[in-house]
Amino acid sequence: EAAVTQSPRSKVAVTGGKVTLSCHQTNNHDYMYWYRQDTGHGLRLIHYSYVADSTEKGDIPDGYKASRPSQENFSLILELASLSQTAVYFCASSVRGHYEQYFGPGTRLTVL
Amino acid sequence: GDQVEQSPSALSLHEGTGSALRCNFTTTMRAVQWFQQNSRGSLINLFYLASGTKENGRLKSTFNSKESYSTLHIRDAQLEDSGTYFCAAEAGQGGSAKLIFGEGTKLTVSS
Numbered sequence: 001e002a003a004v005t006q007s008p009r010s011k012v013a014v015t016g017g018k019v020t021l022s023c024h025q026t027n028n029h030d031y032m033y034w035y036r037q038d039t040g041h042g043l044r045l046i047h048y049s050y051v052a053d054s055t056e057k058g059d060i061p062d063g064y065k066a067s068r069p070s071q072e073n074f075s076l077i078l079e080l081a082s083l084s085q086t087a088v089y090f091c092a093s094s095v096r097g098h099y100e101q102y103f104g105p106g107t108r109l110t111v112l
Numbered sequence: 113g114d115q116v117e118q119s120p121s122a123l124s125l126h127e128g129t130g131s132a133l134r135c136n137f138t139t140t141m142r143a144v145q146w147f148q149q150n151s152r153g154s155l156i157n158l159f160y161l162a163s164g165t166k167e168n169g170r171l172k173s174t175f176n177s178k179e180s181y182s183t184l185h186i187r188d189a190q191l192e193d194s195g196t197y198f199c200a201a202e203a204g205q206g207g208s209a210k211l212i213f214g215e216g217t218k219l220t221v222s223s
Contacts, residue, residue: 031209033210033211035211040215040216041215041216042116042118042198042200042213042214042215042216043198043200043211043213044213045210045211048210058210059210088153090155094209097209098142098143098202098209099160099209100145100157100160101145101211102157103147103154103155103157105152105153105154106153106154106155108153
């Protein structure tokens with residue numbers, strides 16, 4: 001089974017500050033994804049990547065950047081955190097596109 | 113845009129009973145995944161289907177891409193089945209893929 005880890009598991013940030021969420025997978029998967037989940041709702045795709053040094057926009061990319069420095073690592077960057085970005089963020093990976101996605105444990109971000 | 117409509121939004125079962133959850137899709141989807149989100153918030157993979165039916169223990173799922181729906185059947189419900197169940201449909205052309213999630217079904221199993 002795929003192993004996807006995220007750090008930190010929770011974070012409190014101040015409005016206007018910079019936040020970096022990290023994701024690491026150990027299963028040699030090509031695709032990695034960042035989703036956010038607002039309380040009581042399903043997940044929505046922010047960014048994804050299918051190869052190192054390249055990222056693609058998902059459905060809600062505004063206010064977020066992504067970085068894929070290696071096959072194993074995928075970061076989500078909030079340059080200027082806002083209250084509306086308070087959510088739980090999930091990273092996922094899949095061996096290729098159109099294959100089962102495996103999710104990390106999530107990072108709970110609170111922006112004050 | 114592409115949407116996934118999940119029903120019911122909430123469901124209460126007594127131990128030993130069963131029911132079905134359903135997802136309808138507004139467009140043709142390539143595949144569907146079902147997840148259980150537990151009390152810690154973790155997403156547990158239940159099924160990935162590109163077509164047909166899969167069964168795992170007390171759970172069974174069907175994906176009908178032609179009629180744009182998927183179902184998850186739970187039988188002999190146990191307390192540990194409580195949680196929120198999400199379906200997520202796979203959309204996207206070519207090599208890219210994204211999951212479009214439903215809003216979830218909150219399942220409560222009581223003794």
